[in-house]
Amino acid sequence: MMFLLACLAPRPGTEPNSASRAAESRAAAAMRVPDSARGGPPVGEGASPLPPFVGVSRASARYEGADACTPCHAAAASTWGASAHAHARTTLVGAQKGYDPVCLTCHVTGLGHPGGWTGEADLGRGQVGCEACHGPGSDHITAPAAGYGALPTDASACVACHTHDNSPDFSWENYWPRVEH
Numbered sequence: 001m002m003f004l005l006a007c008l009a010p011r012p013g014t015e016p017n018s019a020s021r022a023a024e025s026r027a028a029a030a031m032r033v034p035d036s037a038r039g040g041p042p043v044g045e046g047a048s049p050l051p052p053f054v055g056v057s058r059a060s061a062r063y064e065g066a067d068a069c070t071p072c073h074a075a076a077a078s079t080w081g082a083s084a085h086a087h088a089r090t091t092l093v094g095a096q097k098g099y100d101p102v103c104l105t106c107h108v109t110g111l112g113h114p115g116g117w118t119g120e121a122d123l124g125r126g127q128v129g130c131e132a133c134h135g136p137g138s139d140h141i142t143a144p145a146a147g148y149g150a151l152p153t154d155a156s157a158c159v160a161c162h163t164h165d166n167s168p169d170f171s172w173e174n175y176w177p178r179v180e181h
């Protein structure tokens with residue numbers, strides 16, 4: 001049944017107005033933790049949406065890439081490596097959209113933010129990495145402690161990217177168990 005629905009649904013993200021839809025969902029996530037409350041540089045229109053993580057100062061923290069987290073969080077890294085998030089930009093490349101700035105916002109890590117993805121060679125940030133959900137991690141890597149990047153355990157952690165239009169079948173109950181770590 002899931003398979004049938006997936007086939008009938010419009011191909012996610014390919015509608016011409018996906019830019020305005022992305023802006024809508026960014027606004028929804030920002031209702032929970034407003035971008036303006038996080039400090040740091042203003043979040044530009046074309047930047048990756050910020051899930052409602054807390055415990056991160058955007059004034060100092062930069063994105064470092066998933067490789068930087070692996071040594072200390074082996075179990076989480078192994079779960080992530082087997083998930084769809086670990087090949088999200090590869091999917092875009094396969095769809096001939098590997099450089100489309102609209103698509104990249106949700107399919108890479110930290111686009112348009114300090115330390116975020118800048119190009120092909122930057123493999124650490126080149127997919128939906130840890131920091132795409134938990135927030136920029138450089139301060140945490142320098143001084144590892146609890147409190148960094150805490151997220152709600154409900155759909156609001158995900159809907160910045162899993163919008164109704166890009167992920168029509170999304171629900172916390174069905175999706176979280178597939179990436180839980």
Ligand code: HEC
Binds near residue numbers: 080
């Ligand atoms: C799709 C979003 C997402 C991605 C990608 C992601 N996480 Fe998480 N992570 C969560 C959520 C949601 C939780 C549960 C809520 C919480 O504890 O903040 C969580 C929890 C955690 C925890 C706390 C677990 C506990 O039991 O206290 C750690 C540590 C963690 N993640 C590390 C990582 C690392 C390392 C990566 C990359 C290899 C990663 N996460 C990728 C969303 C994500």
Ligand code: HEC
Binds near residue numbers: 085107157
């Ligand atoms: C930064 C954007 C972003 C955030 C935040 C995000 N995701 Fe995703 N997620 C994606 C993208 C992009 C894909 C498609 C990856 C692909 O197939 O190439 C995806 C795919 C998935 C898939 C696989 C779906 C399938 O049909 O195979 C699951 C499961 C998933 N995400 C769960 C979650 C959960 C749970 C959260 C919140 C804790 C979350 N994601 C947060 C961007 C995101």
Ligand code: HEC
Binds near residue numbers: 025097
């Ligand atoms: C607002 C965030 C967002 C934007 C913008 C976005 N996507 Fe996605 N995309 C996702 C999410 C989330 C998924 C996972 C959907 C699911 O399986 O539930 C996804 C899934 C996909 C998939 C299916 C992957 C699979 O294996 O089934 C393709 C292909 C895709 N996106 C291409 C694109 C293209 C092309 C664009 C630009 C026109 C784009 N996306 C823009 C969030 C986004």
Ligand code: HEC
Binds near residue numbers: 068072141150
């Ligand atoms: C040098 C080791 C180290 C590195 C590198 C590291 N962490 Fe951690 N991380 C820790 C420690 C130690 C804790 C605290 C564990 C505790 O007290 O439960 C932690 C806690 C966390 C938590 C849970 C926060 C909470 O309060 O629940 C998350 C999420 C997390 N790390 C994600 C990441 C991500 C993402 C990266 C890469 C950007 C990363 N970590 C890199 C050591 C590290």
